[in-house]
Amino acid sequence: MKRSALAVLSLLPLLAACGSSGGGGPRPAAAASGTPLPAAPAVSAPAAGASAATPSGKAPAGGAARGPRNTVPDGKITPATGSFTKKEKKYLAGRVPEGTDPAAILQAGQDTCDRLAYTAKIDRDAAVGAVIAGDIKGAEAAADGLCPELKPLVAATRGGYPDGTHAAPAPGTYRALTPSKDCSWSLDGAGGSTHTITVRKGTRTFTSTGCYAWARA
Numbered sequence: 551m552k553r554s555a556l557a558v559l560s561l562l563p564l565l566a567a568c569g570s571s572g573g574g575g576p577r578p579a580a581a582a583s584g585t586p587l588p589a590a591p592a593v594s595a596p597a598a599g600a601s602a603a604t605p606s607g608k609a610p611a612g613g614a615a616r617g618p619r620n621t622v623p624d625g626k627i628t629p630a631t632g633s634f635t636k637k638e639k640k641y642l643a644g645r646v647p648e649g650t651d652p653a654a655i656l657q658a659g660q661d662t663c664d665r666l667a668y669t670a671k672i673d674r675d676a677a678v679g680a681v682i683a684g685d686i687k688g689a690e691a692a693a694d695g696l697c698p699e700l701k702p703l704v705a706a707t708r709g710g711y712p713d714g715t716h717a718a719p720a721p722g723t724y725r726a727l728t729p730s731k732d733c734s735w736s737l738d739g740a741g742g743s744t745h746t747i748t749v750r751k752g753t754r755t756f757t758s759t760g761c762y763a764w765a766r767a
Contacts, residue, residue: 678765
């Protein structure tokens with residue numbers, strides 16, 4: 551695996567505990583205290599929508615689906631103190647489960663933006679791969695609502711595939727984002743170890759091991 555990408559990917563669990571208080575960089579104090587910022591699965595998972603990359607390619611890797619059912623009506627989404635900006639209200643619309651602090655939902659989205667930006671600054675391919683592989687969830691929703699400057703990066707994740715076996719892969723050319731000497735793949739049983747592949751129309755299965763994630767070339 552490329553050394554820089556490996557270093558970035560190894561930091562992702564730590565970055566999950568870091569966030570922004572309103573648009574800055576990661577907050578070392580939160581990580582040092584050992585208390586993660588609000589990013590509960592019930593918050594981030596619904597925002598992520600479908601899995602990071604589906605075999606049919608019908609769902610975007612970044613996850614654009616809105617939140618869970620039984621959400622607070624948009625007009626009643628208010629913080630405990632202060633007020634939300636217009637952009638924040640737009641992001642929160644349809645995403646706040648009943649009984650949940652909307653500020654926690656907002657913080658989870660901002661955390662996603664921070665992790666994307668921080669990872670991309672070091673290694674863009676690692677950031678794209680992390681979204682495709684599902685290590686950074688809710689990327690498309692976060693970029694759409696909170697960090698539009700990251701939309702081009704999220705767009706590069708669409709149609710990608712993580713390691714695993716995928717049925718009926720979409721035709722096209724793909725490249726491994728963090729390839730290593732252990733990266734191997736097979737298309738309908740015919741294998742190889744190159745870091746670029748071409749999936750032809752009618753391919754039934756695509757299996758990848760040790761390549762982390764594939765993006766359209």
